[in-house]
Amino acid sequence: MRRCDGFTGRLQAGLQKAGWLKAVSAGLWLAGALLLAGCSDQAWNNPHPESEASANILYSSFSERPKYLDPARSYSSDESRFIDQIYEPPLAYDYLKRPYELIPNTLTAMPDIRYSDAAGNEVDANSENIAFSTYHFQLQPGIRYQPHPAFALNDRGESLYLFASAAESEQYRTLDDFTEQGSRELVAEDYVYQVKRLADPKLLSPVRALLSDYIVGMTEFSQIASDTRKALEEEGKQTWLDLRQLSMAGVEALGRYDFTIRLKGKYPQFKYWLAFHFFAPIPWEVDRFYHQPGLAERNIVLNWHPVGTGPFMMTRNNPNEVIILEKNPNYRADYYPAEGSPGDAEAGLLDDAGKRLPLLDKVVYRLEKEAIPLWTKFMQGYYDRSGIASDSFDQAIRVSSDGIGLSPEMTEKGVTLEKEVVLGSYYLAFNMLDPVVGDKGDAKSRERARKLRQAIAIVYDQQEMISIFANGRGEVAMSPIPPGIFGYQSGEEGINPYVFDWVDGKPQRKSLEEAKRLLAEAGYPGGRHAKTGEPLVLNLDTPTGGSGGSAMQNWMIKQFKKLNIQLNIRGTDYNRFKEKMQTGNAQLFQWGWLADYPDAENFLFLQYGNNGQVISGGSGVNSTNYNNAEYNRLFDQMQLMEDSPQRMEIIRRMIAILQRDAVWASGWHPHSYVLNNHWVRNVKAHGISKSVLKYFAVDKEQRRQAQAAWNAPVLWPIFVVAGILLVTLLPGYRAFRRRQQRRIQTALTNTTSAEQEG
Numbered sequence: 001m002r003r004c005d006g007f008t009g010r011l012q013a014g015l016q017k018a019g020w021l022k023a024v025s026a027g028l029w030l031a032g033a034l035l036l037a038g039c040s041d042q043a044w045n046n047p048h049p050e051s052e053a054s055a056n057i058l059y060s061s062f063s064e065r066p067k068y069l070d071p072a073r074s075y076s077s078d079e080s081r082f083i084d085q086i087y088e089p090p091l092a093y094d095y096l097k098r099p100y101e102l103i104p105n106t107l108t109a110m111p112d113i114r115y116s117d118a119a120g121n122e123v124d125a126n127s128e129n130i131a132f133s134t135y136h137f138q139l140q141p142g143i144r145y146q147p148h149p150a151f152a153l154n155d156r157g158e159s160l161y162l163f164a165s166a167a168e169s170e171q172y173r174t175l176d177d178f179t180e181q182g183s184r185e186l187v188a189e190d191y192v193y194q195v196k197r198l199a200d201p202k203l204l205s206p207v208r209a210l211l212s213d214y215i216v217g218m219t220e221f222s223q224i225a226s227d228t229r230k231a232l233e234e235e236g237k238q239t240w241l242d243l244r245q246l247s248m249a250g251v252e253a254l255g256r257y258d259f260t261i262r263l264k265g266k267y268p269q270f271k272y273w274l275a276f277h278f279f280a281p282i283p284w285e286v287d288r289f290y291h292q293p294g295l296a297e298r299n300i301v302l303n304w305h306p307v308g309t310g311p312f313m314m315t316r317n318n319p320n321e322v323i324i325l326e327k328n329p330n331y332r333a334d335y336y337p338a339e340g341s342p343g344d345a346e347a348g349l350l351d352d353a354g355k356r357l358p359l360l361d362k363v364v365y366r367l368e369k370e371a372i373p374l375w376t377k378f379m380q381g382y383y384d385r386s387g388i389a390s391d392s393f394d395q396a397i398r399v400s401s402d403g404i405g406l407s408p409e410m411t412e413k414g415v416t417l418e419k420e421v422v423l424g425s426y427y428l429a430f431n432m433l434d435p436v437v438g439d440k441g442d443a444k445s446r447e448r449a450r451k452l453r454q455a456i457a458i459v460y461d462q463q464e465m466i467s468i469f470a471n472g473r474g475e476v477a478m479s480p481i482p483p484g485i486f487g488y489q490s491g492e493e494g495i496n497p498y499v500f501d502w503v504d505g506k507p508q509r510k511s512l513e514e515a516k517r518l519l520a521e522a523g524y525p526g527g528r529h530a531k532t533g534e535p536l537v538l539n540l541d542t543p544t545g546g547s548g549g550s551a552m553q554n555w556m557i558k559q560f561k562k563l564n565i566q567l568n569i570r571g572t573d574y575n576r577f578k579e580k581m582q583t584g585n586a587q588l589f590q591w592g593w594l595a596d597y598p599d600a601e602n603f604l605f606l607q608y609g610n611n612g613q614v615i616s617g618g619s620g621v622n623s624t625n626y627n628n629a630e631y632n633r634l635f636d637q638m639q640l641m642e643d644s645p646q647r648m649e650i651i652r653r654m655i656a657i658l659q660r661d662a663v664w665a666s667g668w669h670p671h672s673y674v675l676n677n678h679w680v681r682n683v684k685a686h687g688i689s690k691s692v693l694k695y696f697a698v699d700k701e702q703r704r705q706a707q708a709a710w711n712a713p714v715l716w717p718i719f720v721v722a723g724i725l726l727v728t729l730l731p732g733y734r735a736f737r738r739r740q741q742r743r744i745q746t747a748l749t750n751t752t753s754a755e756q757e758g
Contacts, residue, residue: 044713047366047382056361058680058698059383061368065319070302071277072197075206077594077690080277084690085325085363086146086308087280090137090191091271093689096340096349099484100598100688102275106143106186106309106332111274112136115266130266132216135274139257143186144330146313149175150289151182159285166294173298175305183330186309188259189244190281195251195261196243197282200225207278209619214270216262217249240291244284266640272597275689280308311358311694323365325693327358336682336695349684358694359682378675379413381707384698385683386675393471396675404472413706414678419671420685421475421483423595425603427667428460432626433584433614437538439626439661452522453662457499458515459562462666469552470670476507477667479655480593480603484687486643487600487651496659512562519563527564537566541586543577582618584625588665591623598688600651601639607663608635624663631657679703 048059068074071087092105104110115123118131145151152160160180163169172178198205199212199221212218229241250262263270273279286307295301304317311331316324338353352359368374371389378386388396397417398407406417430453432438437453439446466474478496481487488494492502500507516526523530538560544550553569560567572580580586596602605611609627611620634654641647658664676683679702682695 045380045711046707047377048364052364053704054700056359056698056700058360058363058385058693058696060363060365060385061374061383062323062365063367063369066323068303069306069314069317070203071280071282071306072194072200072203072205073303074277080690082314082323082325082365083306083308084277084310085312085693086306086310086314087277088143088308088310089275089277089279091275092691093275093686094337095686095689095692095695096337096344096684098341102271105275106139106281108138108140111271125266131264133263133266133270135261135263135270137188137191137259137261139186139188139191139259140332141185141257143309143332145183145186145283145309146307146328146330147181147183148286148289148307149178149181150283150286150307151184152178152180153182159288161289161292163292163294166297169292169294172295172300175300184283184285186281187256188253190283191279192248192251192253192259193243193284193287194278194280194282196221196225196246196248197287198278199248200241200243202226202229202241205278207273211273214263214265214267215250216264217251221246221248240288242284242288268640268642269597269599269601272599276596283307310691312363319367321367325363325365327361331358334694344684347684349682352682352695352697359697360693363693378677379710381677381703381710384677384680384703388471388673388675390469390471397471397673399472410675413710416676416678416680416683418674418676418683418685420687422670422672423482423484423598423687424593425477425480425482425667425669426590426592427477427480428588428590428665429624429663430588430665431584431586432624432663434587437587439628448522450661451518452524453665454498455515455518455522455563456560456565456665457496457662458510458518459512460559460666461509462668463509465552465555466668468555473671473673474668475671477664477669478507479658480606480664480667481600481651481655482595482603482669485595485598485600485603487604487648487655489652489655498659498662515563519565524565527566535564535566537568539587540567540569541577541580541589542569542571543574544571581623582613584614589623593621595688600647601635604635604638604651604654607658608632626661626663628657628661677703677706679706 046053062078064078066074066076066079066082068076068079069083071083074080074083088106090105090107090111091102094101094103102110112135113125114134114136115125115127115130116132116134117123117127117129120132123129149161150159154160160182161172161178195215197203198208199215199218201208201222202225208218208222212222224246225241225243228246229239232241233239251259253259282302286302290296290300290302290305306314309328309330309332311328311334312325313328314323315326316322334357336352336355336357336359338350340349344350368377371391374383375386375389375392377383394407396407396410396415398405404419406415410417430437433440435441437449439449441449462476466472466476475483478494478500479489481489483490495502495507500509502508519525519527520530524536527536528534529536540556542553557567557569577586581589593603593606606621607624607626607628608622609629609632610616611622612625612627613620613623614625615627616622631654634650634657638647638650638654641650672685674683674685679699681697681699686692
């Protein structure tokens with residue numbers, strides 16, 4: 001380490017000894033202090049502690065507090081980025097292989113699936129008599145939970161922390177106050193316990209209604225749990241309900257490492273749910289620990305402090321500052337994959353093959369509410385990865401005839417670009433229960449409304465929106481199914497023929513004249529009612545508030561103006577907006593959907609009639625309330641099929657119905673751009689799984705060197721200012737000293753004369 005202490009010490013001592021004017025002293029002292037900062041190994045503006053300079057840490061950020069960290073409750077990607085590193089469901093996705101491939105996670109092998117008829121007789125997987133599907137799971141022995149006070153035991157083998165009242169737990173203000181910790185082995189009963197938690201109505205799991213349609217006995221268990229808890233409360237007993245005491249017909253632990261889940265009928269997509277954190281194990285000890293008196297009032301709950309068997313554990317959760325994940329010391333033997341997809345080896349993604357996971361010791365997420373400070377710190381090397389906000393897009397990306405790539409500045413820094421098509425769809429849609437734009441009334445009325453929707457779909461230029469507001473990061477959706485999912489169609493066969501023509505090898509939007517013709521046939525020539533002459537006014541409901549003042553909303557108004565349709569934007573708070581959607585009182589709206597799992601059913605069910613928001617009482621995912629009998633019939637046939645040419649043909653027919661009926665005015669599939677500094681490796685975008693941090697690695701020495709090079713303080717202006725001060729003030733100081741000396745000499749002369757006279 002370079003040492004500069006002696007220089008600055010002598011500088012400060014000299015200034016104090018000379019007793020110069022304060023302005024000169026302050027300027028020179030500041031210059032010396034900055035020089036000292038420049039000589040340190042720690043960059044002068046580093047927001048991270050100097051003790052972490054050589055640590056194996058990945059630095060990232062978050063902008064909002066993760067609300068739910070309980071795996072039964074969480075259904076947000078912003079929460080999954082944390083908890084999916086902590087909890088372990090039975091299955092996982094292979095990190096590198098594409099198409100997406102499920103692999104055993106905590107299991108010894110993939111689940112063994114047996115099918116049976118209503119009498120319990122085993123039948124073939126293709127039998128028409130399947131009444132039940134039973135999934136058999138075999139756990140790996142020896143998997144252990146992270147250290148946690150819920151597992152701490154006294155000398156008698158009893159739980160160390162048990163409180164009968166809030167007064168007894170008063171001294172424990174935070175989870176860190178529980179100084180004793182323990183652990184135990186993962187067992188089959190922990191998975192059984194979690195499935196029961198999903199069924200417990202008190203937890204409000206967002207997947208309870210859907211899974212109740214498939215898991216045997218789940219609906220009945222929900223009622224039993226509710227009745228039992230109510231009885232406990234009436235008796236004045238503790239409100240924690242030990243779910244081990246209640247039986248659920250469809251889930252059973254057969255031994256220490258064996259359990260089964262039984263489904264109604266056949267549900268091929270269930271395998272994907274088994275890779276979701278909803279099916280991650282929760283031990284009963286943890287459930288009991290967090291339900292003790294007084295702890296919830298101090299946020300000592302599972303939603304703040306998750307407990308799992310995964311590669312990381314959350315050691316700090318301060319949503320106003322930082323969230324920290326650290327390596328779980330009890331994590332099982334898990335290794336970086338030795339195989340991947342074509343091109344992975346060339347990209348260096350197999351360089352760490354066979355290494356013990358996780359490769360990181362710690363991940364630090366700092367709160368960053370604004371995009372500009374986040375981008376600045378990434379450019380300084382203090383964040384390892386970064387998205388690209390619109391304000392920074394031109395600095396990071398260059399778009400040319402050769403495609404999209406990094407700017408020269410990013411290339412010079414060694415930054416890499418991680419691109420992927422997000423497995424999701426965002427859309428502008430119609431409420432099909434609305435009397436103007438919906439599928440209501442007699443056949444003629446429905447046909448006119450369909451032509452109105454088709455006309456709007458033509459003029460709503462989604463590609464322009466992507467270019468202006470998303471910097472080109474996306475592609476126009478021809479159907480709800482995004483690229484990468486079986487059922488997606490590209491090229492000429494995939495275009496929406498009601499909105500586009502295929503011209504010179506690419507889709508071309510139909511003309512404005514065609515849209516105006518459809519509008520006139522819909523009964524609104526020139527944007528006015530054919531009989532009354534009243535202008536056509538449509539309402540767009542949005543949860544963003546305001547009355548249409550944003551640039552995006554102004555752009556939307558102009559799209560409708562092409563047909564002389566007046567678009568009225570009704571902004572409300574989210575709760576009011578949600579109420580409108582649930583009751584069918586919206587007319588047009590914008591919405592989006594990200595894949596739960598890589599299957600066409602997970603997108604086509606967005607238009608399935610039984611999933612309508614209104615008909616389901618608000619729990620359905622069909623926000624348009626579209627209800628087409630032929631589409632519903634095809635969906636029922638398609639949803640339980642394995643991917644095959646026959647399934648593809650059914651999907652094509654379903655998409656054709658949606659395109660004709662113009663349920664969505666428009667849609668798009670976003671593209672994700674993530675930048676990685678050159679010391680980050682093993683990064684490959686995964687459109688489904690968030691459980692990826694264990695594969696990431698950083699070269700901490702390269703990072704330290706880059707931070708020093710990119711943040712070297714520019715000190716010469718300070719010394720220039722100090723020199724100017726010195727040159728400017730020194731003559732005055734000398735004149736002042738001469739005057740002082742003359743006064744002293746005069747005073748001495750006068751004193752001597754007086755003494756001689758005396």
